[in-house]
Amino acid sequence: MKPAVLTGEYFMTGDVACAEGALAAGCRFFGGYPITPATEIAERMAIRLSHVDGCFIQMEDEIGAMASVLGASWGGMKSMTATSGPGFSLMMENIGLGICTETPCVVVNVQRGGPSTGLPTHGAQGDMMQARWGSHGHYEIIALAPSSPQEIFYLTITAFNLSEKYRLPVLIMTDEIIGHMSEKVIIPEAKSIKTVSRPKPKGRKDRFKPFAPGPNGVAPMPAAGEGYNLHITGLTHDEKGYPVMTVEAQTEMMARITEKIQRNLDDIIRTDSYLLEDAEIAVVSYGISARTSIAAVAEARKLGIKAGLLRLVTIWPFPEDQIRKLADRVKGFVTVEINLGQIHREVERCAGGKVPIFLVGHPGGTIIHPDSVVKMLMEAF
Amino acid sequence: MEEIPTPSKEQPHHPLDDLIRTDRIPHIWCPGCGIGTVFSACLAALKASGINLQKTVMVSGIGCSGRAAGYVKLDSFHTTHGRAIPFATGLKLANPELNIVVFSGDGDLFAIGGNHFIHAARRNMDITVICVNNLNYGMTGGQVAATTPYLAKSTTTPAGNPETPFNLPLMAYACGATYVARWTMLHIRDLTDSITEALCKKGFSFIEALSPCPVNYGRRNKQKPLDMLKLYQEKAIIKNDADPATLDIDFEKGIILGKFIDLDRPTFIENYDKIYRPSRLQENVPELNS
Numbered sequence: 001m002k003p004a005v006l007t008g009e010y011f012m013t014g015d016v017a018c019a020e021g022a023l024a025a026g027c028r029f030f031g032g033y034p035i036t037p038a039t040e041i042a043e044r045m046a047i048r049l050s051h052v053d054g055c056f057i058q059m060e061d062e063i064g065a066m067a068s069v070l071g072a073s074w075g076g077m078k079s080m081t082a083t084s085g086p087g088f089s090l091m092m093e094n095i096g097l098g099i100c101t102e103t104p105c106v107v108v109n110v111q112r113g114g115p116s117t118g119l120p121t122h123g124a125q126g127d128m129m130q131a132r133w134g135s136h137g138h139y140e141i142i143a144l145a146p147s148s149p150q151e152i153f154y155l156t157i158t159a160f161n162l163s164e165k166y167r168l169p170v171l172i173m174t175d176e177i178i179g180h181m182s183e184k185v186i187i188p189e190a191k192s193i194k195t196v197s198r199p200k201p202k203g204r205k206d207r208f209k210p211f212a213p214g215p216n217g218v219a220p221m222p223a224a225g226e227g228y229n230l231h232i233t234g235l236t237h238d239e240k241g242y243p244v245m246t247v248e249a250q251t252e253m254m255a256r257i258t259e260k261i262q263r264n265l266d267d268i269i270r271t272d273s274y275l276l277e278d279a280e281i282a283v284v285s286y287g288i289s290a291r292t293s294i295a296a297v298a299e300a301r302k303l304g305i306k307a308g309l310l311r312l313v314t315i316w317p318f319p320e321d322q323i324r325k326l327a328d329r330v331k332g333f334v335t336v337e338i339n340l341g342q343i344h345r346e347v348e349r350c351a352g353g354k355v356p357i358f359l360v361g362h363p364g365g366t367i368i369h370p371d372s373v374v375k376m377l378m379e380a381f
Numbered sequence: 382m383e384e385i386p387t388p389s390k391e392q393p394h395h396p397l398d399d400l401i402r403t404d405r406i407p408h409i410w411c412p413g414c415g416i417g418t419v420f421s422a423c424l425a426a427l428k429a430s431g432i433n434l435q436k437t438v439m440v441s442g443i444g445c446s447g448r449a450a451g452y453v454k455l456d457s458f459h460t461t462h463g464r465a466i467p468f469a470t471g472l473k474l475a476n477p478e479l480n481i482v483v484f485s486g487d488g489d490l491f492a493i494g495g496n497h498f499i500h501a502a503r504r505n506m507d508i509t510v511i512c513v514n515n516l517n518y519g520m521t522g523g524q525v526a527a528t529t530p531y532l533a534k535s536t537t538t539p540a541g542n543p544e545t546p547f548n549l550p551l552m553a554y555a556c557g558a559t560y561v562a563r564w565t566m567l568h569i570r571d572l573t574d575s576i577t578e579a580l581c582k583k584g585f586s587f588i589e590a591l592s593p594c595p596v597n598y599g600r601r602n603k604q605k606p607l608d609m610l611k612l613y614q615e616k617a618i619i620k621n622d623a624d625p626a627t628l629d630i631d632f633e634k635g636i637i638l639g640k641f642i643d644l645d646r647p648t649f650i651e652n653y654d655k656i657y658r659p660s661r662l663q664e665n666v667p668e669l670n671s
């Protein structure tokens with residue numbers, strides 16, 4: 001028997017650190033389906049949830065896994081699943097249900113090479129746009145990208161906290177390399193970990209409206225069985241949760257689920273930087289590729305190139321302001337990612353044609369070598 | 382739309398009004414549709430069962446039958462097409478105190494959601510599943526379903542269904558359900574009693590309720606709204622404990638109704654507690670080896 005927070009210093013893989021972060025955040029339900037390179041998260045949760053009176057279930061597929069995660073959340077537990085590309089595709093419809101019904105939960109995608117079965121045991125960052133738009137309809141989502149096992153531990157806690165605060169599925173977009181690499185992970189004392197839980201409604205139960213936004217745009221959330229006679233549907237619904245098939249109701253609901261994110265960007269968006277203050281060229285990267293980029297920036301500096309790194313920790317909502325401000329002062333951008341230009345397009349959009357922007361991309365299967373970034377920094381500017 | 386006034390508490394319009402979201406009436410079901418009758422039987426059973434209704438949840442998928450969750454005055458979840466059972470699984474595991482009724486259609490539970498049905502039955506997840514079997518996809522306009530009889534017409538089998546339908550009670554039994562019954566919406570007493578029994582029983586319970594869809598199935602199969610009800614009356618053979626393998630629906634020879642299976646085996650949660658949850662049963666759990 002082990003406590004929920006395994007305070008101590010470890011040599012841990014990213015997948016295991018992710019599971020430990022989830023437990024520290026208060027996650028007590030995991031519904032999953034095995035898939036490389038995310039399986040180790042499920043395996044760790046299978047044993048660790050039993051230590052903390054939680055529940056693990058291996059579902060029959062990822063569609064069921066995602067549905068069970070939403071059900072568990074309405075049952076009152078912080079819940080999560082973890083998968084990789086093919087499973088992420090199968091989860092999309094129910095991620096949309098989570099968005100529409102404002103259901104807190106965390107979905108981890110340990111990315112591998114795609115499309116299709118792709119490269120099961122090799123890393124990639126090719127699902128970044130799927131994370132943004134993979135479920136049908138227009139919506140806002142939160143996605144975070146950790147760069148190390150230590151960071152995935154903390155970001156998993158952050159993911160739960162954001163999901164509880166804003167009532168939506170939060171995605172952790174990591175990759176096979178982070179998931180499978182072992183590094184030092186320090187797990188702090190339980191009392192130093194800040195966790196957030198969905199606000200509970202107060203006042204008369206019969207007057208409660210599960211979708212009437214509170215001060216930060218988010219409604220408090222009861223669980224099933226608490227006497228609220230909730231009705232929760234994926235149909236367009238009013239504040240009471242009742243289906244209403246009108247343009248007005250659609251407009252109102254869409255405003256609710258998008259504005260709660262758009263109005264709280266400062267709280268949600270996290271970025272990090274390295275030698276960016278005086279940089280003339282901004283390298284923009286995230287996840288494992290940000291580590292490539294740090295090495296490349298350090299090397300470029302030695303060569304007299306004034307490069308700096310903007311590391312995106314929050315990918316969605318996209319840190320638009322941060323890019324726009326940089327576009328006003330740098331000579332250009334280089335995006336580094338293991339795909340053929342997904343976040344690159346976002347950087348390009350936000351830079352608004354003010355300065356040139358180049359991609360150091362890779363179709364997937366390996367990390368990007370720092371040399372290819374240095375080469376780009378030398379040749380492009 | 383004209384507002385229907387909510388009846389006052391003192392003079393309920395209908396004995397089941399307190400279980401209905403009267404502010405959502407009129408419902409969407411067509412005249413002659415059987416879903417409302419199955420729904421009423423379910424509500425009557427909820428009352429008769431004596432279970433704590435504050436701890437009772439209805440989960441539906443998508444379809445005409447799936448709209449039930451929108452009318453019941455309980456915590457109710459209208460999920461995605463086919464996914465009511467895995468959603469209910471998560472709810473139940475997060476809070477085992479909840480009584481969970483899945484109320485949905487044949488297409489929802491057995492075509493798109495078939496995989497979840499068989500696994501929930503195998504696990505003996507402690508939920509009650511009620512399937513309104515109207516032999517087709519009503520909501521989308523009458524397409525063929527996994528329950529449509531051989532040669533029956535539908536919009537996607539315009540010259541007749543070339544496929545063989547499922548025998549639902551057999552499937553439930555084969556997958557491990559601990560309670561299996563079939564009635565038609567005409568056998569309202571038996572149906573209500575079966576649902577009541579299922580609600581009070583632990584384990585995976587399955588009730589198939591045959592129900593007419595005059596608008597989309599009847600119309601294409603030369604059945605007037607009352608014809609299906611006549612068939613239910615004339616062709617019903619009540620045979621409790623019948624061998625599930627003999628339960629194929631045959632409107633010529635007869636439709637066997639009754640309670641077929643009623644047995645006990647440990648539920649998923651009972652087994653999970655035994656093996657994994659020390660705090661609930663004070664037993665050893667596997668150690669972490671890393």
Ligand SMILES: Cc1ncc(C[n+]2csc(CCOP(=O)(O)OP(=O)(O)O)c2C)c(N)n1
Binds near residue numbers: 488513518
């Ligand atoms: C993923 C998905 N595919 C298709 C549909 C369209 N759809 C809505 S209801 C339905 C069939 C419902 O049939 P059934 O479950 O038998 O319910 P009934 O309307 O007959 O009561 C379909 C195919 C959908 N909503 N979602």
Ligand code: SF4
Binds near residue numbers: 414
């Ligand atoms: S289409 Fe058929 S199943 Fe749907 S409400 Fe009408 S009669 Fe009932």
Ligand SMILES: [Mg+2]
Binds near residue numbers: 513
């Ligand atoms: Mg049907």
